[in-house]
Amino acid sequence: VAPTGPTIVQTLLAPVLDRYDVVLLDTLPSLGVIVRNALVAAQLVIIPMQTEPLSAQSVSLMLDQVDFMRRSKLNPDLAVAGILFTMVDTRTNISRDVMEYARTTFGDSVPMFKTTIPRSTRVPESQARNETILTYDQHGKVAQAYRALAEEVVRATA
Incomplete structure (x- = not known):
């Protein structure tokens, strides 16, 4: 019988987890079923954030999902490793402004990686x-x- 529900990824990974030190799950930038399943199976979450104005909304939505995983007991120990700035172009004001906005908005409650991924x-x-x-x-x-x-x-x- 194939696994179903929010624990599909967790169930499929369970037999092989002891073979690896780290398992990375890179999902699409959405909040669909696959992402929710990945959050149930995860220990840590890296939240990528493009340095574009609307990206802060996506970070807020992901933080809400992490909080839901904890409160619902689907994954009470889920932790956020940090926000990772991606597609960064430090030559532009918008990239710098978005990173500053994120640091101001989320910085007290969510770690920020020092490393950034350039465009x-x-x-x-x-x-x-x-x-x-x-x-x-x-x-x-x-x-x-x-x-x-x-x-x-x-x-x-x-």
């Missing part, structure tokens, strides 16, 4: 070739940023 045309190029940015442009600024993020997460969770 780069290399990302959609890698996607078009069906390659990760780490293989497509392994020495590029985005790949370096993701490596720095991994190190930051490991340090924070050690």
